[in-house]
Amino acid sequence: MSRIRALAAALASVPITLFGLILITFLIGRVVPIDPVLAIVGDRAPQDVVARTRLELGLDRPLPEQFIRYVGQLAHGDFGRSVMTSNSVGTDIARFFPATLELATAALLIAVLLGVPLGVYAAVRQGRWVDTVIRVVCLSGHSIPIFVLALLALLVFYATLQWAPGPGRQSVVFDGMVDQRTGLLLLDCALAGEWEAFWDALKQIALPALVLGLSNMAYIARMTRAFMLESLQGEFVITAKAKGLSAAAVVWRHAFGNILVRLLTVIVLTYAGLLEGAVLTETIFSWPGLGQYLTGSLLNADMNAVLGATLVVGLTYVVLNLFSDLMYRVLDPRVR
Amino acid sequence: MMLNRRTLLAALGASPLIPAARTAWAATPRDVVVMALQMDDIVSLDPQESFEFSGEEVLANVYDRLILPNLKDPTDIKGDLAESWSTSEDGLTTTFKLAQGRKFASGNPVTAEDAAFTLQRAVILNKSPAFIVNQFGFTKENAAERIRATDERTLVLTLAEKGSPSFLLYCLSALVGSVVDKKTVMAKAVGDDLGNAWLKSGNSAGSGPFQLRQWRASESMTLEPNPAHPSPPKLRRLLVQHRPDVSAQLLGLQRGDIDIARTLAPDQLAALSEDAAYTLLTAPKSYVNFLALNQNHPILSKPQVRQAFKWAIDYEGIAASITPKAYEPHQAFLPRGFPGALTDLPFRKDIAKAKALLAEAGLPNGFEITLDHYTVPPFADVAQAIQANLAEAGIKVTLIAGEQRQVITKTRARQHQVAMGLWGSDYMDPNSNSETFNVNVDNTEAQKNRTLAWRSNWKDDEFTARSAEALKEPDAARRVALYERLQRDHQERSPFVFIGQKVEVAAMKKNTTGLELALLGDRTSYAKVSKA
Numbered sequence: 001m002s003r004i005r006a007l008a009a010a011l012a013s014v015p016i017t018l019f020g021l022i023l024i025t026f027l028i029g030r031v032v033p034i035d036p037v038l039a040i041v042g043d044r045a046p047q048d049v050v051a052r053t054r055l056e057l058g059l060d061r062p063l064p065e066q067f068i069r070y071v072g073q074l075a076h077g078d079f080g081r082s083v084m085t086s087n088s089v090g091t092d093i094a095r096f097f098p099a100t101l102e103l104a105t106a107a108l109l110i111a112v113l114l115g116v117p118l119g120v121y122a123a124v125r126q127g128r129w130v131d132t133v134i135r136v137v138c139l140s141g142h143s144i145p146i147f148v149l150a151l152l153a154l155l156v157f158y159a160t161l162q163w164a165p166g167p168g169r170q171s172v173v174f175d176g177m178v179d180q181r182t183g184l185l186l187l188d189c190a191l192a193g194e195w196e197a198f199w200d201a202l203k204q205i206a207l208p209a210l211v212l213g214l215s216n217m218a219y220i221a222r223m224t225r226a227f228m229l230e231s232l233q234g235e236f237v238i239t240a241k242a243k244g245l246s247a248a249a250v251v252w253r254h255a256f257g258n259i260l261v262r263l264l265t266v267i268v269l270t271y272a273g274l275l276e277g278a279v280l281t282e283t284i285f286s287w288p289g290l291g292q293y294l295t296g297s298l299l300n301a302d303m304n305a306v307l308g309a310t311l312v313v314g315l316t317y318v319v320l321n322l323f324s325d326l327m328y329r330v331l332d333p334r335v336r
Numbered sequence: 337m338m339l340n341r342r343t344l345l346a347a348l349g350a351s352p353l354i355p356a357a358r359t360a361w362a363a364t365p366r367d368v369v370v371m372a373l374q375m376d377d378i379v380s381l382d383p384q385e386s387f388e389f390s391g392e393e394v395l396a397n398v399y400d401r402l403i404l405p406n407l408k409d410p411t412d413i414k415g416d417l418a419e420s421w422s423t424s425e426d427g428l429t430t431t432f433k434l435a436q437g438r439k440f441a442s443g444n445p446v447t448a449e450d451a452a453f454t455l456q457r458a459v460i461l462n463k464s465p466a467f468i469v470n471q472f473g474f475t476k477e478n479a480a481e482r483i484r485a486t487d488e489r490t491l492v493l494t495l496a497e498k499g500s501p502s503f504l505l506y507c508l509s510a511l512v513g514s515v516v517d518k519k520t521v522m523a524k525a526v527g528d529d530l531g532n533a534w535l536k537s538g539n540s541a542g543s544g545p546f547q548l549r550q551w552r553a554s555e556s557m558t559l560e561p562n563p564a565h566p567s568p569p570k571l572r573r574l575l576v577q578h579r580p581d582v583s584a585q586l587l588g589l590q591r592g593d594i595d596i597a598r599t600l601a602p603d604q605l606a607a608l609s610e611d612a613a614y615t616l617l618t619a620p621k622s623y624v625n626f627l628a629l630n631q632n633h634p635i636l637s638k639p640q641v642r643q644a645f646k647w648a649i650d651y652e653g654i655a656a657s658i659t660p661k662a663y664e665p666h667q668a669f670l671p672r673g674f675p676g677a678l679t680d681l682p683f684r685k686d687i688a689k690a691k692a693l694l695a696e697a698g699l700p701n702g703f704e705i706t707l708d709h710y711t712v713p714p715f716a717d718v719a720q721a722i723q724a725n726l727a728e729a730g731i732k733v734t735l736i737a738g739e740q741r742q743v744i745t746k747t748r749a750r751q752h753q754v755a756m757g758l759w760g761s762d763y764m765d766p767n768s769n770s771e772t773f774n775v776n777v778d779n780t781e782a783q784k785n786r787t788l789a790w791r792s793n794w795k796d797d798e799f800t801a802r803s804a805e806a807l808k809e810p811d812a813a814r815r816v817a818l819y820e821r822l823q824r825d826h827q828e829r830s831p832f833v834f835i836g837q838k839v840e841v842a843a844m845k846k847n848t849t850g851l852e853l854a855l856l857g858d859r860t861s862y863a864k865v866s867k868a
Contacts (some may be wrong), residue, residue, distance in 0.1 A: 009580065012517075030350075032742075033738075033742050033745055033746065034741045034745050034747070035741070035744075035745040036743045036747075038741050038744060038745060039379075039741065040379070040389070041463075041470050042387045043465045043744050043748075044463045044464060044465075044467075044762060045467075046467050046784050046785055046786075047386075047783070047785070048783040048784050049462065049463075049464065049466075049467075049784055062517055082553075083379060084376065084378075084552070084553060084554065086379065086380060086533075086536050086537045086553070087537065087552035087553070088657065095552075143503060151583055152585075154583075154584060155587065157589060157592060159587045164589065165593075166584075166588050166593040167579065167581075167584045167588065168577065170573055172365075172370055172397055172593075173365070174366055174556070175556065176550055176558065203547070208385065216642065221552075262505050283580050283581050284581045284583070284584050285584070286555075286577065286578065286580070286581070286584065288552070288554065288555040292554065292580070293554065296376045296554055299739060299740075299741075300377075300741070301741050302693055316338060
């Protein structure tokens with residue numbers, strides 16, 4: 001019964017969190033010292049065009065009325081129209097978010113598959129040269145700005161060695177070849193059976209995913225190492241060793257099993273951060289993702305787009321948090 | 337030195353790695369040209385609505401206009417879709433005769449009915465650029481009567497009042513005058529939108545050398561030749577890509593993935609200028625960078641203080657050290673290249689003179705003031721240089737950096753003291769800038785036309801009247817002379833300090849040719865772009 005109650009409480013927090021997010025973003029959007037009408041009509045428009053547009057957007061109404069109207073639209077699934085792209089914000093998000101989702105997932109896979117084993121290995125070899133090397137690599141990876149890593153990667157792997165293609169999600173020759181079904185280009189290419197386009201898309205994503213993945217790998221590895229060091233000193237590890245279990249069993253089954261819950265939180269939050277859109281990486285690699293969309297919208301005072309994209313980012317956080325909560329209950333016997 | 341993307345790349349570029357990159361050519365097919373452009377400003381691709389730099393430029397290659405001024409000599413106006421035109425003796429009626437044989441991409445012939453529909457459409461939709469057409473007295477109510485096609489090739493425009501014939505022609509040469517295919521557009525119309533939703537979202541219905549095949553906002557645009565054009569481009573496709581990061585844009589050019597890079601930074605261009613593998617194309621643009629001194633400030637409204645600003649700034653130094661290959665010194669409201677533009681530079685840094693002017697204004701110890709400026713390069717650096725120059729004269733400036741629209745919002749509300757701005761001409765006629773920098777008929781909030789003069793609280797009836805007089809002068813040579821005199825007096829008395837005129841530099845691979853840059857974005861031509 002308590003499990004159901006806890007789950008209900010977690011679910012009930014979702015609309016409250018989202019409402020708070022909408023309210024705060026809406027208010028920020030209205031109090032910034034930028035006239036949203038300028039984004040639509042431009043600086044040169046005569047005052048009557050400005051006034052008419054302000055009226056059409058309902059910006060002359062009191063703030064609470066504007067908010068209620070906006071929430072009413074959202075309830076009908078209408079995010080409004082983006083000034084920047086002329087599309088409905090929903091259509092834009094359906095185009096930009098999958099690009100970010102694809103990149104973030106690829107980066108997370110790299111980060112987890114490299115970061116976790118490295119962190120565990122460094123903890124097991126604590127104080128030895130291997131540990132020192134891994135720590136230095138992780139510290140560098142985490143402290144070097146992402147744009148430096150991205151440009152270095154472009155310079156070395158794209159410009160010099162010519163192993164990787166340049167910025168963009170697809171090469172010129174494949175541009176527009178595959179119809180968008182899911183928005184996940186790799187998946188769309190596979191579904192369409194366009195394998196050449198698939199390989200091209202895979203090559204295009206490799207470098208930005210690697211850059212983002214390495215940067216996040218450093219964080220995951222450091223956290224894994226710290227958790228493992230604590231775990232390896234636990235009495236249950238000494239007991240396991242005394243029982244004569246193999247080193248691998250002690251490390252992976254007992255010590256690592258014990259850090260899974262905390263590690264999951266780190267991984268989920270990393271994923272949430274990646275899904276928010278890595279603005280600098282997306283900019284350098286001309287990756288048409290949510291980060292670029294949100295930044296462009298902010299700079300253009302395109303408030304519908306800003307609100308819509310923020311809502312999606314917020315929703316992602318909420319859903320991943322909920323997922324993390326649920327996984328606690330699966331992984332941690334004390335919560336069951 | 338602070339490490340940023342550009343300095344990092346510059347440092348790495350000095351390594352032997354870069355030459356290897358230079359050898360890798362021709363990554364794009366020969367009949368496809370890839371151009372990198374910052375194009376996240378596009379709001380609409382409807383020529384009767386588009387009013388942003390990159391949108392106007394692209395559309396100029398998709399649509400034709402009735403007439404166009406010669407790029408090298410703007411006083412020479414040539415027919416484009418129109419083969420001839422004439423103005424009635426009373427100056428109220430202008431008749432255009434359309435050339436035969438021109439076709440839209442759809443295959444439909446270009447008729448006077450299409451031209452009339454286009455201008456009526458601009459008036460009825462009443463989007464941002466509509467004022468360019470509306471200033472001749474056209475309204476929703478009278479558009480059908482005053483913009484008429486009398487036969488398949490004859491378009492007759494009836495103006496509300498007599499004015500300069502060249503003014504009408506220059507205005508019709510603006511992008512808003514781009515002729516759309518009535519049949520195609522109306523087939524896509526929804527309600528009373530005259531096809532606006534269809535055109536603005538990336539479709540085209542023009543007779544220009546290209547047609548729009550695909551637009552993905554803030555990502556890419558694909559142009560393909562219009563087979564119905566008299567001289568269709570040699571390319572199979574022109575791909576315009578949004579490449580926001582200039583360092584990545586440079587790498588793309590060096591690697592061969594980009595054929596034309598349009599928004600490289602000055603230091604990158606300086607490096608490329610010494611490399612025989614690239615061609616740099618340079619052209620002045622119609623954008624002028626200026627300071628606006630708000631005249632509601634008691635100190636800034638003193639004539640000597642306005643002059644002191646003009647004599648304290650190191651124009652040459654700013655151009656040489658901060659904005660090389662980006663801005664050239666320019667000190668008049670008409671950009672170089674416009675009919676009547678003054679190109680001499682009467683002001684130079686003279687701190688003693690600036691101090692003397694301040695003393696004459698009763699401010700021997702200077703004063704404190706705020707300066708709003710954009711954060712994007714090069715404005716922040718230019719603002720800091722001006723701050724240092726003015727400090728030498730005794731004017732203590734506090735800089736207020738803001739996002740571009742934030743600064744514009746503030747200046748439109750007239751809440752600034754001094755603000756740095758950038759103004760690009762809307763159309764080729766001198767009135768475009770003369771009006772905004774001079775005319776202020778009503779300095780109250782009731783004013784609809786919020787010119788830069790209005791935004792600076794500068795109401796000088798003499799300048800307003802002289803700008804109007806020049807606008808209506810029917811004789812082209814006398815008109816130019818009026819603007820020259822107006823600029824000279826404006827330099828002496830206005831609260832505007834002009835700092836520089838924008839210069840555009842495009843970097844192209846050696847095997848790519850044919851791009852034509854122009855003073856106004858809506859005249860930049862891709863028609864002859866080709867790759868060897």
